[in-house]
Amino acid sequence: MSAVTDQRPPVGARAPALGTPATMRGLFRRVFLVNVAVLLASSALLVFSPVTVSAPIVAAEVAVLGLGLLTALVLNALLLRASLRPLDGLTALMERVDLLRPGERLPAAGTGDVAHLLRTFNGMLDRLEAERGASAARALAAQEGERQRIARELHDEIGQSLTAVLLALKRAADTAPEPLRTDLGMVTETVRASLDEVRQVARRLRPGVLDDLGLVSAIDALAADVTEASGVPVTVEVDPLLPGLGAEAELVVYRIAQESLTNVARHAGAQAVDLSLRHADAAVVLTVTDDGRGIGDGVEGAGIRGMRERALLVGAELAVGPHPDGGTEVRLRVPVREGGGDDR
Template sequence: MSLYWRIFLLNAVVLVAAALLLLGPVTVSTPVLFGEAVVLIAGLVVMLIANAVLLRIGLAPLARLTGAMATADLLKPGDRTTVTGSTEVVKLTQAFNAMLARLEAERATSSGRALSAQEAERQRIAQELHDEVGQTLTAVLLQLKRAADHAPQDVRADLQQAQETTRAGLDEIRRIARRLRPGVLEELGLHSALRALTTEFTSSRLRATAYITPGLPSLDPATELVLYWITQEGLTNTARHARATRVEVHLRPLPETKVELLVRDNGQGIGAAPEGAGISGMRERALLIGAHLDIGQGHHGGTEVRLHVTGSTADDRPQEMAR
């Protein structure tokens, strides 16, 4: 039965019941007696309540569909609405689910293209920092050393200090270049890159450790790059916001050729804080390889970032991003 006829019949039932009552035991005098007015008012209230209840029941599937529309999140794909009801509501639900699937596919495609362009730009900037700026600072270091060797004693200390400042700047440029484009990932592979990443984040206030389980399936370059960036973002969030003293990075195989990445700390937890650009970027990257990302409170406090990916192949968008 269509929604139109359902609402029509609901109201018709109430009106017919009211007419039958007026033709039957309920009578109205002129002028209206007090008892008759009480009966009419009570009957009107009962009809309004009955109509409201019946309409609420009839329109409940639409309310559930509206709630599902309000909570839909393209960064968390896969959730589909299973609202039941009249033919119109079922068709509307199917159309909404189909629209959601198209939007998720289009978002994944556009995100893949955007991130491909971003990766290419990051690689270009990293290359220029390493080749142009790095070589310039290296030349400045050599000139300062030559000047310091031939300078008077009272000027030599200042030149040596300038050398140290330039050397620190050169190290910072190289560090930024490594973070823009992880050369260690291409040169040494994912395992060594993750261990080097945890070593980079280890300090006097934070101890970072990587645990790589043997027997991992073969991963394509795009998946390895996403694993690396999500690990880096998770470690960055821990170092900046978690107030943690320990963070662990686990990479291990799961049944059915699955791989799980877990970044877990002992900090203050994510709480009710809204997701920022870093977490949104992590979700975007997870979508590129069809992975499932969970970020939340750990079992023993702190924050856990879990990424589940398939260990077989990648589609065209991640491969394009990897290139």
């Protein structure tokens, strides 16, 4: 957090803009000097060459002057194009830049005005990505805290109340006459189903098994819940030598797996899902593939962009796209920190 704070300008100071007067004056000087060079070269050619203009002018002289003018225009265009070519790349980057896909920068070699402009823009992207990451981390931490609070209240308060109701109904059913006992039995089953739903909601909000038994057990439980709720079988394959990632990274992996499976159940129309956790190239790789209708070329929704924000928190790489065999593939690559370590 302190690194982000240190990069911010002092209160009341104006951050350097892409169109500051100094930058624009420098660019103007560069263009002006290019034109001066072309005009001086043209003038020197006219002064020191044997070319003259008669009165009235003859056709050969018109051809020579036209050739000289064309040469000056071509040289001017080439020099200006070479000077301003980096601005095309800057425009293209400004149109496609996405803070959820960080790291894309423009090369800014040299000491000219355009190079200074590119370095200023790259620095602005650095600050924006750092501040976006910090704000996303705060927002997601608050979200997880709220989820944990709601899950605890569902389990401790509503869950206990429904359990007390179940016990009371059982006692009433034991002493009730036969016709009423049947009705009480139906009510008991309804309350029991409601209690199960409350527990499932609490488990989705804050997976206690992740804290108690670890990532692999939490993924297995998540897959079983999704299969039971949606009817779509989820096959889980886990590397037996999976290294520890730490509590924050494991929560990111779990949430992205949860969002991926939820998207499959709601939107994909899939018949089967494969989920794998593997250790490869100093990273843990989560892959979720389905055989559904595919993701298409539309704009990414809030769910996928939320997954990208979570991935940025732990320096992970997230790719979401069509699978070669049809359907959709979600691939998350989480680098393993040196020493592995568990920060629970």
